[in-house]
Amino acid sequence: MDGVSEYLKQERDQEWRLALRGNMKNKERTQLERVSMREQAADKRNKNFTEVNLGLLKEQAMLEAQRCLDCVNPTCITGCPVGINIPKFIKKIEAGEFLESAKVLKETNTLPAVCGRVCPQEVQCEEACFYTQKLKKPPVAIGFLERFSADYEQNSGEMSVPDIHDKNGIKVASIGSGPAGLAFAADMVKLGYDVTVFEALHEIGGVLKYGIPEFRLPNRIVDLEIDVLKKMGVKFEKNFIVGATASVEDLKAEGFKAFMVGSGAGLPNFMNIPGENYIGIYSSNEYLTRVNLMNAADPAYDTPVISGNKVAVIGGGNTAMDAVRTSKRLGAERSIIIYRRSIQEMPARVEEIKHAQEEDIEFMNLHNPLEYFADENGRVCKMKVQKMKLGEPDSSGRRRPIPIEGSEFIIEVDTVVVSVGVSPNPLIPQSMKELEVSSWGTIKVDPESMHSSVEGVFAGGDIVRGGATVILAMGDGRKAAEAMNRYLTQ
Amino acid sequence: MNKIIEKEYFSEAVVKLVLEAPAIARNRRAGHFVIVRTGDKGERIPLTIAGANLERGTITLVIQKVGVTSTKLCDLEVGDLVTDVVGPLGKPTHIEKVGTVLASGGGVGVAPLLPIVEALKEAGNRVITVLAARKRELIILEEQMREHSDEVIIMTDDGSYGKKGLVTQGMEEVILREKVDLAVTVGPAVMMKFCSLLTGKYGISTVASLNTLMVDGTGMCGACRVTVGGKTKFVCVDGPEFDAHQVDFDEMMLRLNSYKLSETEAYENFLNSNPKP
Numbered sequence: 069m070d071g072v073s074e075y076l077k078q079e080r081d082q083e084w085r086l087a088l089r090g091n092m093k094n095k096e097r098t099q100l101e102r103v104s105m106r107e108q109a110a111d112k113r114n115k116n117f118t119e120v121n122l123g124l125l126k127e128q129a130m131l132e133a134q135r136c137l138d139c140v141n142p143t144c145i146t147g148c149p150v151g152i153n154i155p156k157f158i159k160k161i162e163a164g165e166f167l168e169s170a171k172v173l174k175e176t177n178t179l180p181a182v183c184g185r186v187c188p189q190e191v192q193c194e195e196a197c198f199y200t201q202k203l204k205k206p207p208v209a210i211g212f213l214e215r216f217s218a219d220y221e222q223n224s225g226e227m228s229v230p231d232i233h234d235k236n237g238i239k240v241a242s243i244g245s246g247p248a249g250l251a252f253a254a255d256m257v258k259l260g261y262d263v264t265v266f267e268a269l270h271e272i273g274g275v276l277k278y279g280i281p282e283f284r285l286p287n288r289i290v291d292l293e294i295d296v297l298k299k300m301g302v303k304f305e306k307n308f309i310v311g312a313t314a315s316v317e318d319l320k321a322e323g324f325k326a327f328m329v330g331s332g333a334g335l336p337n338f339m340n341i342p343g344e345n346y347i348g349i350y351s352s353n354e355y356l357t358r359v360n361l362m363n364a365a366d367p368a369y370d371t372p373v374i375s376g377n378k379v380a381v382i383g384g385g386n387t388a389m390d391a392v393r394t395s396k397r398l399g400a401e402r403s404i405i406i407y408r409r410s411i412q413e414m415p416a417r418v419e420e421i422k423h424a425q426e427e428d429i430e431f432m433n434l435h436n437p438l439e440y441f442a443d444e445n446g447r448v449c450k451m452k453v454q455k456m457k458l459g460e461p462d463s464s465g466r467r468r469p470i471p472i473e474g475s476e477f478i479i480e481v482d483t484v485v486v487s488v489g490v491s492p493n494p495l496i497p498q499s500m501k502e503l504e505v506s507s508w509g510t511i512k513v514d515p516e517s518m519h520s521s522v523e524g525v526f527a528g529g530d531i532v533r534g535g536a537t538v539i540l541a542m543g544d545g546r547k548a549a550e551a552m553n554r555y556l557t558q
Numbered sequence: 559m560n561k562i563i564e565k566e567y568f569s570e571a572v573v574k575l576v577l578e579a580p581a582i583a584r585n586r587r588a589g590h591f592v593i594v595r596t597g598d599k600g601e602r603i604p605l606t607i608a609g610a611n612l613e614r615g616t617i618t619l620v621i622q623k624v625g626v627t628s629t630k631l632c633d634l635e636v637g638d639l640v641t642d643v644v645g646p647l648g649k650p651t652h653i654e655k656v657g658t659v660l661a662s663g664g665g666v667g668v669a670p671l672l673p674i675v676e677a678l679k680e681a682g683n684r685v686i687t688v689l690a691a692r693k694r695e696l697i698i699l700e701e702q703m704r705e706h707s708d709e710v711i712i713m714t715d716d717g718s719y720g721k722k723g724l725v726t727q728g729m730e731e732v733i734l735r736e737k738v739d740l741a742v743t744v745g746p747a748v749m750m751k752f753c754s755l756l757t758g759k760y761g762i763s764t765v766a767s768l769n770t771l772m773v774d775g776t777g778m779c780g781a782c783r784v785t786v787g788g789k790t791k792f793v794c795v796d797g798p799e800f801d802a803h804q805v806d807f808d809e810m811m812l813r814l815n816s817y818k819l820s821e822t823e824a825y826e827n828f829l830n831s832n833p834k835p
């Protein structure tokens with residue numbers, strides 16, 4: 069038996085866990101129905117920016133926690149990229165010890181209130197749950213429960229600050245303050261390092277702040293988690309671009325011993341079709357940044373945004389869903405998703421697609437834009453789209469979209485948001501010539517240690533994966549922290 | 559937060575600010591810019607670095623009051639803090655000895671032109687600078703330009719100072735008179751467009767420094783995109799300087815007007831709610 073399973077077994081054998089298991093038969097547990105999340109009504113929420121999901125009530129959470137069988141072999145954990153001790157945190161909820169439950173989450177996850185909201189649990193822990201795998205029943209609502217415990221702690225005003233080792237005075241830096249950088253910083257500060265997080269923007273949090281909208285992840289939630297990091301002693305330098313404000317070499321001269329690059333996949337892709345630079349056509353990054361980071365929807369803020377009555381969003385990912393749902397909230401009569409494959413191939417989370425459909429978003433699947441047209445002031449007013457059909461599966465395993473000749477038609481639009489992916493942020497690779505990058509521009513690392521080709525420089529998150537998820541970025545940050553600690557103590 | 563340590567009015571609508579920003583001062587080179595935000599509800603705007611002082615750890619910005627954001631910034635006084643300043647951004651100017659350089663600047667474009675002229679002169683070029691504005695009061699930095707140029711020609715629309723006429727007339731005079739190896743132009747988009755058309759006619763390679771709208775300034779949003787040689791480029795990371803003859807200035811001018819309506823409205827509201835004493 070390896071160390072991890074040994075540990076899990078020991079934990080599972082503790083008296084309180086035994087007692088809880090004895091309280092109720094597995095048969096009774098499996099008879100319970102999965103909870104549903106309380107939500108704002110669709111016709112109301114599509115006009116405001118407050119959170120769509122309202123969280124579970126105490127009773128709901130405790131009942132849902134009873135469904136968990138506290139399995140001998142908790143497969144759910146294998147589905148979690150940061151290996152949260154899932155049955156333990158759930159059983160703490162069943163026992164009514166919510167603050168303890170939150171502590172369990174924090175053993176391995178720096179941002180549980182964030183992950184409880186944005187992780188694709190349906191393809192991770194919940195997919196691997198005994199209920200899904202063996203009982204063919206809806207899985208334990210692990211994500212909802214994670215959010216419940218984390219929120220309970222945040223609202224209790226008793227945020228636990230994890231234990232910190234004796235300070236060792238060794239300076240290390242995170243480049244970027246997205247989930248990869250934050251997870252890295254938390255682990256390193258716990259180990260006693262003197263950690264500084266450098267961030268190019270005027271806010272900490274990366275995509276969590278500028279990308280994911282308020283109605284899915286309120287900034288307040290992110291800030292509370294960041295406050296804990298500050299209390300742990302992590303230093304934050306905003307408005308600081310490593311590679312421009314100071315180079316890695318400059319920072320080395322200031323005493324920084326090692327670096328973790330978590331600079332994200334910043335660069336938005338466009339389709340390079342005619343008319344794409346007309347006024348009113350945005351990248352999803354720009355559109356969401358204006359609204360989320362710069363508060364353009366609030367007239368008290370100076371940043372403007374054009375968001376019209378007929379908004380087309382091109383793409384099928386989470387970002388596209390966020391943009392199209394934002395446009396509805398900004399008052400659009402028609403908000404349309406235009407995606408070249410069918411709804412089954414959409415990379416967005418199932419929950420986001422469902423929420424969008426409920427919110428009166430139109431889906432034009434199997435359609436692809438060809439060209440934009442503008443009025444005399446250069447403002448987009450029409451677009452030409454073409455119908456598509458699905459052919460053979462491509463290298464991604466999804467069926468390839470094939471244009472249907474002669475099926476082109478025109479639709480009227482006044483705002484377009486292009487959300488067809490991002491490329492890695494080139495700032496760091498450009499400023500460090502010796503850093504090896506792939507042909508896509510992602511930083512090459514050793515997958516075990518996250519060490520790049522440059523001595524003492526580690527990397528993780530979207531800059532390595534080229535656009536992934538919050539939790540994978542965090543997992544990378546943790547792995548890099550562990551390896552960096554080994555590297556610095558050898 | 560960066561403290562303002564010096565302020566000077568170049569004209570009623572053009573202000574020079576010197577800010578504490580030691581790290582930026584150390585690493586900036588000619589052609590670089592910063593992104594500035596004023597107030598918690600402020601907008602992020604790009605401003606070219608007009609100069610830096612290493613000992614004092616300061617950078618110099620020259621700002622023209624055109625809207626809410628620039629006015630808020632211009633209204634700050636010595637000792638006040640600017641909420642956010644980040645940089646240096648963009649690619650620095652490519653400085654090389656080429657022979658004779660014809661530099662042209664219009665409006666506040668003259669401020670970012672100054673460090674470029676300085677660097678080109680220092681590299682051993684003969685530099686002839688044409689400064690243009692609507693009227694005498696709007697000509698800025700003339701003295702400093704004279705210090706770093708072999709010759710300065712002033713053009714005003716109304717003839718109130720220097721010669722009467724457009725910037726291109728001043729430039730053409732030089733081109734007809736002597737061999738020009740390189741032209742550099744910084745100013746309003748429409749001015750750069752006509753400068754570029756002129757030098758194109760004479761086959762003189764020309765660099766333009768573009769001042770598009772921006773948000774992050776790090777390549778993340780695409781607000782700053784322009785078409786150069788038929789391809790979309792991001793001014794903040796691929797520029798701000800480009801081969802002027804390849805730039806689609808008409809598209810750039812349209813995009814600069816993206817928020818014209820809402821901006822004018824916002825500016826009027828701002829002026830109404832902040833009456834001047």
Ligand SMILES: Cc1cc2nc3c(=O)[nH]c(=O)nc-3n(C[C@H](O)[C@H](O)[C@H](O)COP(=O)(O)OP(=O)(O)OC[C@H]3O[C@@H](n4cnc5c(N)ncnc54)[C@H](O)[C@@H]3O)c2cc1C
Pocket residue numbers: 186187188243244245246247248249266267268269273274275276279280281308309310311330331332333334356386387390417493495496528529530531535536537538539541
């Ligand atoms: C709109 C949107 C919705 C999403 N929804 C989900 C979702 O529901 N679930 C999910 O799991 N994932 C989602 N994702 C993906 C997820 O957000 C990313 O995978 C994750 O944020 C990547 O984290 P990161 O730490 O690698 O980088 P980022 O979050 O991109 O952070 C990088 C940070 O580094 C800064 N930076 C860059 N270069 C420098 C430099 N040189 N110096 C200093 N700072 C620098 C950047 O300004 C940025 O703040 C979404 C993404 C978007 C855009």
Ligand code: SF4
Pocket residue numbers: 135136137138139142143144145154155196197198199208210
């Ligand atoms: S697999 Fe499902 S039922 Fe088993 S411990 Fe994990 S969450 Fe509970």
Ligand code: FES
Pocket residue numbers: 771772773774775776777778779780781782783792793794795
């Ligand atoms: S300003 Fe955002 S990409 Fe250039």
